[in-house]
Amino acid sequence: MKHKEPTELLLDSLKIVNIGLESFSQDLQKQDVSVIHVDWSPPAGGNVELANLLSKLGS
Amino acid sequence: MKQIEQANNCALERLLSATPVLVDVVPAQEIITNLKDRMILHAGPPIEWDRMCGPMRGAIAGIAVFEGWAPDLKVAERMASEGAFDFEPNHHFNAVGPMTGITTRSQPVMVVENTAFGNKAYCAINEGLGKVMRFGGNDEEVINRLRWLRDSFGPAFGSALRHIGGLPLKDIVARGLTMGDEMHQRNVGCSSLFLRALAPALVETITDRTELSKALTFMGGNDQFFLNIAMVLGKAIMDPVRDREGSSIVTAMSRNGTEFGIRVSGTGDTWFTAPVEMPDGLYFPGFTAEDANPDMGDSTIVETIGLGGFAMAAAPAVAGFVGAGEASEAALTTRAMSEITISENPEWTIPSLNYMGVPTGIDIRRVVETGIVPTINTGIAHRKPGVGQVGAGVVKAPMACFEKALRALADRLGVS
Numbered sequence: 001m002k003h004k005e006p007t008e009l010l011l012d013s014l015k016i017v018n019i020g021l022e023s024f025s026q027d028l029q030k031q032d033v034s035v036i037h038v039d040w041s042p043p044a045g046g047n048v049e050l051a052n053l054l055s056k057l058g059s
Numbered sequence: 060m061k062q063i064e065q066a067n068n069c070a071l072e073r074l075l076s077a078t079p080v081l082v083d084v085v086p087a088q089e090i091i092t093n094l095k096d097r098m099i100l101h102a103g104p105p106i107e108w109d110r111m112c113g114p115m116r117g118a119i120a121g122i123a124v125f126e127g128w129a130p131d132l133k134v135a136e137r138m139a140s141e142g143a144f145d146f147e148p149n150h151h152f153n154a155v156g157p158m159t160g161i162t163t164r165s166q167p168v169m170v171v172e173n174t175a176f177g178n179k180a181y182c183a184i185n186e187g188l189g190k191v192m193r194f195g196g197n198d199e200e201v202i203n204r205l206r207w208l209r210d211s212f213g214p215a216f217g218s219a220l221r222h223i224g225g226l227p228l229k230d231i232v233a234r235g236l237t238m239g240d241e242m243h244q245r246n247v248g249c250s251s252l253f254l255r256a257l258a259p260a261l262v263e264t265i266t267d268r269t270e271l272s273k274a275l276t277f278m279g280g281n282d283q284f285f286l287n288i289a290m291v292l293g294k295a296i297m298d299p300v301r302d303r304e305g306s307s308i309v310t311a312m313s314r315n316g317t318e319f320g321i322r323v324s325g326t327g328d329t330w331f332t333a334p335v336e337m338p339d340g341l342y343f344p345g346f347t348a349e350d351a352n353p354d355m356g357d358s359t360i361v362e363t364i365g366l367g368g369f370a371m372a373a374a375p376a377v378a379g380f381v382g383a384g385e386a387s388e389a390a391l392t393t394r395a396m397s398e399i400t401i402s403e404n405p406e407w408t409i410p411s412l413n414y415m416g417v418p419t420g421i422d423i424r425r426v427v428e429t430g431i432v433p434t435i436n437t438g439i440a441h442r443k444p445g446v447g448q449v450g451a452g453v454v455k456a457p458m459a460c461f462e463k464a465l466r467a468l469a470d471r472l473g474v475s
Contacts (some may be wrong), residue, residue: 043428050462053469054428057307058060 062472063325063424066306070324071402071420073299074364078175079292082225084184084217086209088164091152091181097128098145102160102357103315104330105148108139112316114195114352117444118159119144121197125205126163132197150311150322154181155294155357157286158193158440159316166205167213169288171228173295180298182291184208184216187281190447193356194440212274219260226256228292232366233407235285236417241374242289243358243367244436244451249285254278286358293360300324307468308401309421312363312433312456316355321460323423326467333459338439340452352442354454359435365404365417368434368453369396373409373417377436392434393418399425399433423468426461
């Protein structure tokens with residue numbers, strides 16, 4: 001992958017993907033910033049015991 | 060996990076290859092093994108009189124009078140509280156019933172045979188709308204209707220079915236989905252198709268013109284006539300899916316008005332229960348959410364096979380009726396249900412979703428992982444005995460049922 005200099009990165013338009021909390025993407029949309037929202041939450045709502053079982057049961 | 064994937068594939072194959080046929084209507088005592096005198100089958104997981112909700116108690120009092128076990132409702136309630144009747148879930152007898160789901164010896168039950176596997180399932184005939192026993196109604200009008208179903212309509216219905224050699228049901232459901240039905244809160248298309256298919260046989264087998272007129276008027280006047288047929292075909296489809304060792308597929312979801320219960324293929328006949336939730340819905344004039352009874356009935360078997368809330372996109376009119384938002388949002392519900400199922404049913408498709416099959420095969424792993432629980436379209440009963448239906452709405456299956464089932468499946472597979 002081509003390394004981009006910091007100045008080049010700042011000059012390009014931003015491509016934003018928001019993961020999780022939808023309000024973050026809504027705030028950007030209100031400011032006319034293009035954003036793709038990904039509906040995501042931790043497996044089993046963050047319950048470690050159930051997430052552990054799920055990882056072993058092949059979910 | 061390979062064992063689970065293999066078991067789920069097997070479960071799915073059995074689910075999709077089912078061929079339910081409505082073959083007969085007979086008195087329950089003639090077909091349901093071990094349905095004893097003074098035994099009352101009810102909706103949902105097991106429950107005792109002390110924990111039953113108002114409409115369930117009302118229906119039990121009513122059926123005791125209907126069966127001649129008690130002279131009136133008051134005596135019937137006292138007898139029930141003193142242990143005069145045995146209470147068992149419909150599901151333990153290859154049966155299902157909507158709302159209170161009461162099934163007893165004398166009631167005529169529809170018999171659906173899954174000819175692919177040879178198993179049979181049973182369900183009473185839908186009584187119609189308004190004040191009915193499935194919603195806890197129990198007055199003379201309700202009991203007289205049950206008597207007519209037992210003495211006249213049920214035998215005639217059975218004769219007509221035998222006359223035509225039974226009626227295959229999968230095609231009717233497929234066509235109903237293209238006519239705006241989801242088979243739980245909307246059965247207009249399927250009820251019409253069913254009447255069209257059976258009417259010639261009824262004309263052949265009912266010789267008394269007055270009775271013929273009553274039978275056709277009864278069926279034609281009940282948009283939900285097909286609901287009980289959708290339920291019993293669902294039970295006939297799902298029973299052969301049970302007991303696939305290792306499978307994480309849900310084989311039954313059901314509620315008794317107090318608890319919601321699920322059964323999973325790989326965990327035998329164990330019920331995983333949690334307190335039932337309140338439906339979020341719309342109410343008939345004069346009623347409010349304060350009148351509502353918590354969620355109830357075996358009718359969630361239709362969601363278990365991918366219909367009802369899972370097929371909401373096929374029935375945008377239902378979204379408005381049950382208060383589930385704009386008609387355009389119906390597709391979102393079906394899409395969400397796709398997140399928790401392992402496949403689609405290629406025989407039951409939804410035109411508005413480019414003929415996507417209904418989401419099929421609820422996987423408890425996906426439910427727990429995503430946090431998305433099954434969406435159920437349901438009728439709402441009054442919380443007091445004897446009143447009947449007060450509205451319709453949407454309710455969620457409790458996540459705790461799926462979490463308990465997941466732990467039990469893991470334990471069974473030696474995973475910790």
